[in-house]
Amino acid sequence: MIKSGVTAPKGYRASGVACGLKKNGDMDLAMVVSDRTSVAAGIFTSNIVKGHSLKWTAQKIKSGIARAVIINSGCANACLGERGDADASSMAAFASDIIGCEPELVLLGSTGVIGFPLDMEKIKTGIKKAFDLLSCEGGNLASKAIMTTDTFPKEASKTFIIGDKTVTIGGMAKGSGMIHPNMATMISTITTDAAITAELLEKALKTAADRSFNRISVDGDTSVCDQVVILANGMAENDPVEKEGPEYDTFLSALIEVSEMLAKMLAKDGEGATKLIEIRVKNCKDRESANLILSAIAKSPLVKTAIFGQDANWGRIFTAAGYSGAKFDPDKVDISLGDLLVCKNGTGLCFDEKKAADILKEDEIIISLDFKDGDIDDRMWTCDLSLDYVRINGSYRS
Amino acid sequence: MIKSGVTAPKGYRASGVACGLKKNGDMDLAMVVSDRTSVAAGIFTSNIVKGHSLKWTAQKIKSGIARAVIINSGCANACLGERGDADASSMAAFASDIIGCEPELVLLGSTGVIGFPLDMEKIKTGIKKAFDLLSCEGGNLASKAIMTTDTFPKEASKTFIIGDKTVTIGGMAKGSGMIHPNMATMISTITTDAAITAELLEKALKTAADRSFNRISVDGDTSVCDQVVILANGMAENDPVEKEGPEYDTFLSALIEVSEMLAKMLAKDGEGATKLIEIRVKNCKDRESANLILSAIAKSPLVKTAIFGQDANWGRIFTAAGYSGAKFDPDKVDISLGDLLVCKNGTGLCFDEKKAADILKEDEIIISLDFKDGDIDDRMWTCDLSLDYVRINGSYRS
Numbered sequence: 080m081i082k083s084g085v086t087a088p089k090g091y092r093a094s095g096v097a098c099g100l101k102k103n104g105d106m107d108l109a110m111v112v113s114d115r116t117s118v119a120a121g122i123f124t125s126n127i128v129k130g131h132s133l134k135w136t137a138q139k140i141k142s143g144i145a146r147a148v149i150i151n152s153g154c155a156n157a158c159l160g161e162r163g164d165a166d167a168s169s170m171a172a173f174a175s176d177i178i179g180c181e182p183e184l185v186l187l188g189s190t191g192v193i194g195f196p197l198d199m200e201k202i203k204t205g206i207k208k209a210f211d212l213l214s215c216e217g218g219n220l221a222s223k224a225i226m227t228t229d230t231f232p233k234e235a236s237k238t239f240i241i242g243d244k245t246v247t248i249g250g251m252a253k254g255s256g257m258i259h260p261n262m263a264t265m266i267s268t269i270t271t272d273a274a275i276t277a278e279l280l281e282k283a284l285k286t287a288a289d290r291s292f293n294r295i296s297v298d299g300d301t302s303v304c305d306q307v308v309i310l311a312n313g314m315a316e317n318d319p320v321e322k323e324g325p326e327y328d329t330f331l332s333a334l335i336e337v338s339e340m341l342a343k344m345l346a347k348d349g350e351g352a353t354k355l356i357e358i359r360v361k362n363c364k365d366r367e368s369a370n371l372i373l374s375a376i377a378k379s380p381l382v383k384t385a386i387f388g389q390d391a392n393w394g395r396i397f398t399a400a401g402y403s404g405a406k407f408d409p410d411k412v413d414i415s416l417g418d419l420l421v422c423k424n425g426t427g428l429c430f431d432e433k434k435a436a437d438i439l440k441e442d443e444i445i446i447s448l449d450f451k452d453g454d455i456d457d458r459m460w461t462c463d464l465s466l467d468y469v470r471i472n473g474s475y476r477s
Numbered sequence: 478m479i480k481s482g483v484t485a486p487k488g489y490r491a492s493g494v495a496c497g498l499k500k501n502g503d504m505d506l507a508m509v510v511s512d513r514t515s516v517a518a519g520i521f522t523s524n525i526v527k528g529h530s531l532k533w534t535a536q537k538i539k540s541g542i543a544r545a546v547i548i549n550s551g552c553a554n555a556c557l558g559e560r561g562d563a564d565a566s567s568m569a570a571f572a573s574d575i576i577g578c579e580p581e582l583v584l585l586g587s588t589g590v591i592g593f594p595l596d597m598e599k600i601k602t603g604i605k606k607a608f609d610l611l612s613c614e615g616g617n618l619a620s621k622a623i624m625t626t627d628t629f630p631k632e633a634s635k636t637f638i639i640g641d642k643t644v645t646i647g648g649m650a651k652g653s654g655m656i657h658p659n660m661a662t663m664i665s666t667i668t669t670d671a672a673i674t675a676e677l678l679e680k681a682l683k684t685a686a687d688r689s690f691n692r693i694s695v696d697g698d699t700s701v702c703d704q705v706v707i708l709a710n711g712m713a714e715n716d717p718v719e720k721e722g723p724e725y726d727t728f729l730s731a732l733i734e735v736s737e738m739l740a741k742m743l744a745k746d747g748e749g750a751t752k753l754i755e756i757r758v759k760n761c762k763d764r765e766s767a768n769l770i771l772s773a774i775a776k777s778p779l780v781k782t783a784i785f786g787q788d789a790n791w792g793r794i795f796t797a798a799g800y801s802g803a804k805f806d807p808d809k810v811d812i813s814l815g816d817l818l819v820c821k822n823g824t825g826l827c828f829d830e831k832k833a834a835d836i837l838k839e840d841e842i843i844i845s846l847d848f849k850d851g852d853i854d855d856r857m858w859t860c861d862l863s864l865d866y867v868r869i870n871g872s873y874r875s
Contacts, residue, residue, distance in 0.1 A: 125800065126796060126799040126800045127799045127800075127804065127805070127807055128795055128796060128798070128799030128807045128823075129807075155792065157792065158792060158795060158807075158820060158823055158824060158825050159824055159825060160808075160822070160823065160824035192790070192792060193790075193791075193792020193793075193795065193796065193825070194791065194792050194819075194820065194825030195825065303792075303795075303796050303799060380778065380862075380866070380870070381870055384866070384867050384870035384871045385870065385871065387867065387871045388870070388871025390871065392590070392591075393591075393592065394553070394555065394556060394590060394591020394592050394701075395591075397526055397556060397591065397701075398524060398526060398591065398701050400526070401524040401525045401526030401701060402523065402524045402525075406525065407525070409525055409526045409527075409556075410558075421592075422556060422592065424558070425526070425556055425558065426556060426557055426558035427556050427557060427591070427592030427593070464778075464867060465867060466864050466867050466868065468778070468782070468867070469782050469785065469862060469863060469864050469866070469867060470864065472778070472779055472782035472783065472786070473782045473783065473785045473786025473788065
């Protein structure tokens with residue numbers, strides 16, 4: 080056991096337990112507790128249908144402080160009317176009694192099937208058990224307990240210096256379907272021992288999410304339970320970051336790094352994924368065009384199945400750019416797979432099919448498009464669409 | 478052999494031949510010729526990347542007249558620079574010589590892989606052969622020759638009365654991936670012996686396409702070669718339809734009927750599809766909201782794989798509506814699968830899982846959502862996302 084993920088920073092304990100929400104007996108409840116009340120910020124799904132646990136968290140985090148995060152997998156606690164809200168509230172109340180804090184300081188997350196109520200007896204048993212197992216090495220167990228169809232747990236951390244103090248940011252995330260740029264994009268909890276104001280923490284989280292979680296796509300669906308929350312307990316004892324400047328920048332770049340590591344793991348672990356695809360656009364006219372093009376390519380089932388089939392069908396990439404809604408001159412576009420140019424100025428080249436096949440055999444594929452239309456570059460990560468995606472999602476509830 | 482599809486109306490002959498563009502020896506070139514110069518209209522892909530054959534057709538049809546349509550499958554004639562334009566032009570010139578008309582009266586369509594040039598020797602041999610085989614019973618062969626990954630040919634026709642004359646509309650279409658509402662949506666050719674002005678023909682085609690071809694989705698991709706063209710040769714000898722009124726309405730409703738039949742066949746034959754899904758929205762606030770919601774559900778890979786897996790996972794339907802961009806009150810939404818209510822006022826019901834399973838076993842599934850938010854109803858057709866979709870599209874070029 081090592082101090083990884085959410086327990087990498089000072090003053091956090093975590094655990095993961097099985098409380099019976101998942102039929103197969105896997106872990107399904109994670110708890111993260113800070114030794115003291117922390118500054119907190121969050122971003123939440125833009126879906127207008129919102130899960131009850133998420134609604135609780137989005138409401139309570141407005142205070143800018145929190146003490147703990149409890150996340151269950153196996154049940155989304157969504158679309159259940161008043162009962163769903165009542166369950167969220169009693170889950171927080173029950174946990175707060177045990178932890179010894181106000182219920183409002185307990186943030187919640189739920190992920191799983193929509194429309195089935197939480198089994199509150201199991202949840203309560205799970206919370207008790209999780210509290211008893213809290214450990215400053217428990218980040219890894221927590222990252223496992225929040226998994227649904229994920230095939231591996233996702234943790235990252237980064238240590239850096241602010242002033243003369245060592246500061247750490249750690250995080251965990253779960254995917255793996257329903258991930259597409261739209262504010263918060265999945266369930267992630269990030270912790271840090273930095274001392275920073277709630278305002279700057281929120282600002283940094285938004286900036287980092289735009290560079291990371293909002294730059295990945297698995298199937299374009301945006302879930303009703305997607306959220307990222309961050310706690311900062313100040314136990315690194317750095318001079319509090321209270322304004323933008325070099326210290327804030329240092330903190331922000333570390334947060335971006337941790338978020339990017341988690342985001343790329345999410346894309347790579349997209350349901351059924353066999354390949355991580357990085358899409359790069361160069362010399363776009365503006366940010367909006369770049370984003371439209373990246374999203375269209377990242378979401379195109381035809382592009383994603385071609386990459387799964389290791390088929391250098393670049394016409395589908397060009398087609399997706401063409402219907403993205405972005406305006407560009409198709410006669411200026413270059414397209415490359417890896418470092419192999421396959422289309423120049425909108426016209427297909429007689430490229431080396433053997434070399435293309437070798438490139439597409441790799442686990443990580445880079446698709447690049449040059450629009451020669453401005454100076455905006457951007458990138459997005461996605462994964463291929465495989466037979467296993469369909470197998471996994473054709474029988475998720477059963 | 479019967480007078481079906483594009484040869485159902487008077488004065489049209491058609492044929493389908495194999496000229497070697499498809500490696501497996503299947504038919505790959507279709508010809509439709511009217512006995513006399515016809516009034517013509519077309520709608521074309523909104524993709525800003527456009528195939529060369531399509532560009533020819535979109536340009537020439539502006540005259541409002543045409544005599545013939547030639548469509549090849551097996552090669553999209555797209556993204557080939559000047560060569561692609563030259564090939565389209567010489568294809569039309571060669572055919573017009575044989576048919577005995579101006580090149581500008583020969584409309585073209587090409588469908589298949591992007592980035593590979595047409596084999597013009599094969600095309601010319603095919604055109605000669607197709608001309609020799611033209612027959613007033615050849616509609617069915619033509620409908621087969623335009624197929625790519627389609628599993629069955631798509632033809633429809635409708636006979637009706639204008640004044641004291643019998644008038645017929647016939648059509649053929651091919652899909653089956655890359656179909657999503659966005660102006661023209663696939664390759665379709667429609668013929669009629671009605672006498673009607675070019676202006677009204679175009680207006681009727683646009684209205685009919687919006688109610689049919691623009692109401693289906695297979696994978697959300699919009700191809701660079703999608704087009705619908707209609708020819709009207711006047712050989713029914715009805716008093717020409719020159720203004721809106723009862724005769725125009727009769728013509729329009731028959732055209733809608735033919736287009737809807739073709740569109741539903743396209744959705745049902747979506748690549749790898751095992752089920753036709755009809756999505757209905759009721760009591761939406763406005764047309765735009767209805768369309769956003771229908772599109773989001775029809776494109777959602779999670780909804781489509783759940784239906785493939787016969788899994789009554791209605792939360793995914795609600796989720797897709799929620800991220801569609803339409804504004805609505807989630808606490809007022811009812812959702813039904815077939816006639817089984819599964820969600821009332823945004824809250825999941827304890828529905829009969831056995832009954833849900835029976836409904837989802839059917840070949841045609843109706844998903845209904847009631848928003849209780851206005852008086853706009855609309856519908857869209859799509860298909861499920863199956864293992865075969867991935868198999869087909871993972872190796873399309875090979």
